[in-house]
Amino acid sequence: MGKGGQDYVKRELPSPRASSNETFPAWGKEVRECEKHYGVNKISGLKSWDVEKQRQIYGFNELDKHEGPSLWNLILEQFNDTLVRILLAAAIISFVLAWYDGGEGGDEFTPFVEPLVIFLILIVNALVGVWQENNAGKALEALKEIQSEQATVIRDNKRIPHLPAKELVPGDIVHLKVGDKVPADMRVVELISSTLRVEQGSLTGESEAVNKTTKKVAEDADIQGKKCMLFAGTTVVNGSCISMVTQTGMETEMGKVHTQIHVAAQNEEDSPLKKKLNEFGEVLTKIIGVICALVWIINLKYFFTWEYDHNGWPTNFNFSFEKCMYYFEIAVALAVAAIPEGLPAVITTCLALGTRKMAQKNALVRKLRSVETLGCTTVICSDKTGTLTTNQMAVAKLVAMGDTVESFRGFKVDGTTYNPLDGKIHDWPSGGMDANLQMIAKVAAICNDASVSESEHKYVASGMPTEAALKVLVEKMGLPEDTDDQICFSDQMCPSPSDFLRCCRQWSRTERRIATLEFDRDRKSMGVIVKSQSGRRSLLVKGAVENLLERSTSIQLLDGTVVELDQNSRNHILDALRAMSTGALRCLGFAYKDELPEFETYDGDEDHPAHELLLKPSNYSSIESELTFVGMVGLRDPPREEVYQAIKDCKAAGIRVVVITGDNKNTAEAICREIGVFEPEEDITFKSLTGKEFMELQYQKAHFRQNGGLLFSRAEPIHKQEIVRLLKEDGEVVAMTGDGVNDAPALKLADIGIAMGIAGTEVAKEASDMVLADDNFSTIVAAVGEGRSIYNNMKAFIRYMISSNIGEVASIFLTAALGVPEGLIPVQLLWVNLVTDGPPGNSIGIQSTR
Structure with missing residues (x-):
């Protein structure tokens, strides 16, 4: 028996080699099975020696730090380009030849200009590439920053309030409350509050906070289906719980994302343009090789000086190293001419x-x-x-009751943000709010824990997004014309930021909230007990429409008349509900109750007998019974x-x-x-x-x-x-x-x-x-x-530069082939101009024609 009278089960820990591959599916097991597997109970937590054993197997609860490529490797990678390699080789040879020749006419620097310019272009291009590649690992660092730094843990039957999160191990018992960031993947073992909601949209893409439970799910459930699991990096937005750590570090869902990012970073591919340029470079390499070989073959006869006898027959020959180097220089010049030296600079500029x-x-x-x-x-x-x-919930439709139990009034609601001035309610009654609409507004405003604020010209919600959307709806509905604080205008909206949420505040002044019946997953509703200015107590409820109808016995009509809710009326409401659900709207119903004999004198006093009823969530269903149904709304995350x-x-x-x-x-x-x-x-x-x-x-x-x-x-x-x-x-x-x-x-x-x-x-x-x-x-x-547009501009420049270089290659080749090295130079220039027809004028100014 462990401390606190709890059974303590000693288990044989798995080997380190098996632990990383054999994940225990805690979400598919009962809480007791999880406790047995990790040798722990939720009261006393892990023993100190078990913590050390677990850490030896699983390590610290932190993401791996992947070492990026070295600076030298990044630099070499920038030259992994066919055109760049050709250009680099040509520049090196050109530099060696310039060094060998030493300069002409006393100008020793001129021969080095061309290779130095090429080197400068390549160096600048490499520096830009290294700077870009050096930023690749920042996503992994950002992933680490969203991890929790500390946690409240139970070990050796003691509560440790600020344990560094990296010291958590599988089996640790952790207490979580509203606002806490989940420090590891954990199995919920006990709910302290009646409801636990977690915002995990950043990990799963869900637009709504998720209700969590202690009940097991299928072992093959997807992430969204693991309702009993809390994931590292997500945030508790409602309630509190006791949970058990099941995965840490790289074994968490966040760790898997970390691995996927790292793998993706290692497999980055060249851009489409670079792929095409590489293909072009390979073809160009072959063409240059063939032409250079032809230049040498055609001019082999100039490499040798022949001696002849008196009959004109050759008797001996001498190899001319100067001639060989001369034609080698021509071949190098041809290679340099074939490669557009300015291409990297042009691409970078574009x-x-x-x-x-x-x-x-x-x-x-x-x-x-x-x-x-x-x-x-x-x-x-x-x-x-x-x-x-928009990632902001908004009411899209309001359904109120008509003048009979079988008639409804549907109002389309515009707006896609939390700004009350964004959109309006269509077909709003010209005579103002009737009794039924007033009750809907009252429930939506008071049975609500959310808030909306303005920050940097943007409207931001705190609390549940659905509740924030209801508060915005109340502002669009306005107030009855006979309200003392007149803020109701012809367009049913508060007219300026200075009147922001005044409608909600006014409803809260007329009906003071004295108790809250928290939402839970069983009854799927939330209720508040309010005290009016006259001292009358009443219950306001919002929740799933089907559940409210089950606990409702009457319905309020347009003029405030309350009539019996029979099965025929229920079917009509359910038909309207199905029509809204088909359009992917999340529906919420509203109801109230005026007769509260147990709370007639209750005012929030803990000594009052009725207060005992509120301490047990199991009583909430009976309190929220015999309700009067008043209407419903359809909400969504609007496009x-x-x-x-x-x-x-x-x-x-x-x-x-x-x-x-x-x-x-x-x-x-x-x-x-x-x-x-x-x-x-x-x-x-x-x-x-x-x-x-x-x-x-x-x-x-x-x-x-x-x-x-x-x-x-x-x-x-x-x-x-x-x-x-x-x-x-x-x-x-x-x-x-x-x-x-x-x-x-x-x-x-x-x-x-x-x-x-x-x-x-x-x-x-x-x-x-x-x-x-x-x-x-x-x-x-x-x-x-x-x-x-930019892509087309670059292609135009590349065509221009390549066509210019084709002219240069052709003229140099003809020079070498005809053996007229100096006399053909003017012809070269003329050939270049004829072939290219000048630069492409307004190429850089081309605008998108879309």
């Missing part, structure tokens, strides 16, 4: 100018090569939450207003849009239809798959060859990376957008990774090639247009 233009359009380029890659993009793989949508046109522009430009999200399938499909990825009535049975379904496909590449857009929902980081990899293998140039940690591996692997500048995590930004300053998908489309 790309640098392109980055300035893109910055003016809110596209901040982190790597120069990404500018021309944008111009070649054929597929845009986009995250949904925060990229195509950005400009996305529809941007998707349309992509289709017109021949760019496919593939949506990859961690959110659920129905919500993602509805958003994709709305923004134009799919047509409203299009059959998407084979175009919309979950990440797990895609990984099980037999012919994955064939799936990508369908016409039109594609959708992958419930996608984990490894799914996103695999999708990008397969698209690249299929010959596509892939741009990947995202904002979360779960997007980082795919951002790193894509031809060009594009992160969100406002909502994006530092991990995503550091893994990307480009950052959107406005988080706007349409900015990507504008950047692609600019990239195409």
